Amino acid sequence: MIYHINVSSVLRKTVCDLYTNLVTRPTGVAVREAIMAALAEQPYPNVAIIDFAQVKLLDFSCADEVVGKLLDAYRDSDDGRPLHYFRIRGVHEGHLEAIEEVLKVYNLAVIVEDEAGVIRLVGTIDDGARRAWQVVNLHGRIMPQEIERELGEPPEGATSVLNDLSARRLVMRRADGYVSLPQAL
């Protein structure tokens, strides 16, 4: 299931209905806790779309709480079989600066869709894994053999890189292959 979270709406409901900026740590904590409470009620596996489209400003402290700590909390929560996936949407360059900084701090990567709809992978990830993710994203669903063919990876390397992407919740591993998040559910 795909679950859409409008961060601006969460901000207005949980902190103040006049705010359009996601600033200060207490605000970030309140928004993150509201998101986590909402996610706890969703069936899984699920892909949460964290939508920043209506948020004017995101500062580092809020990015740390709403992106860094949120993703970090789910990193090891599913006993090695990911049930919660995340995509970030509606970000502009200003948001992205803060998000990239916090991803670095937590050694995380996440799929981001900007205001123009362009999808990319941001955060801490090596070039090989990034290329493999691009292949998955291009095809929607692949088997390790396609990574071998397209990237010239040896069989064990292709499986390993895909499993790593799956463990990091950047692709979904299913019986029929490794699936990009937009096509997963």
Add this chain to the structure above:
Amino acid sequence: MTTVITVPPSLDDHSFEQVLEQLAPVPLDQKVLIDARHTRWSSPYGLTALLTLAQTRGTQVAFTGPETEETASYWQRAGFYRYAEELFEMHGHVPRARPSAAESNVLLEITAVAKSDDVHDVVERIQAKAQQILVNELNLDPMATMRFAMTLSEVCQNIVEHAQTTGWVAVQTYRYRQRLGRRVVVIAVCDAGIGFRRSLESAQGRKLSDRWDDAMALEDAVIRGVSRFRDPGRGQGLAGVRRYVGRWDGKLSVRSGTARIAIVPSWDDDLPLREQLSPLPGAQVQITIPERVAQR
């Protein structure tokens, strides 16, 4: 007995040290009068630091403001008297507020910051005006408005998270003739709270070195991004501020206790670290962003 502390004619982050030097030998419970009658100009740092100073004394500080109408009127429009009348025992003429007299150089009049909501308020208020000044007048790229508001948010949050008392923020633009000959936008954020050294000391299990002092606490917080909180995302706010200031060829200075650290751009000749200054509790931050000029 009342000790008279003379405010210099031009009050900025450097000349404010003269105020503190005069104040240093005066016992905390002794009455002082801050005499700004001959002051003709003040930076936002000077005004917010004066308010901070009022919070640090054991007895209420007396204050007499600038004699020149132009200066007094400017201080009024910058929001100084709004809080000065609450903090100081006022002497002499206090200019009346004129609601219609908007000051185009004041991006953000002096504003009290004590809680998270105050930071939201500051950020909401600065955005529209910052766009006009930063992009159209200081020739910074449009993203600068966003980064500027983020910077303001992070430095104001330092008060909320660490000061444990009310602090003050102000943002103004002016022509910086002395060193630069260009327009600048200046953010000043001052509080009389616990300061960086005590804030870092409050971290559980923190081992302090033999030379632990205000200067080292500033180096830890400003240069190394150390925070009293243990979780990894802490300390990023000031690191982000440092990064932005560097990108704008700007200057960041942070004073706390008896030390002051500065990230100094090429257009300035300030010292990166000053120690053994006259004491002032809390933290006082100044960010100076110069007008961008075309490369020749």
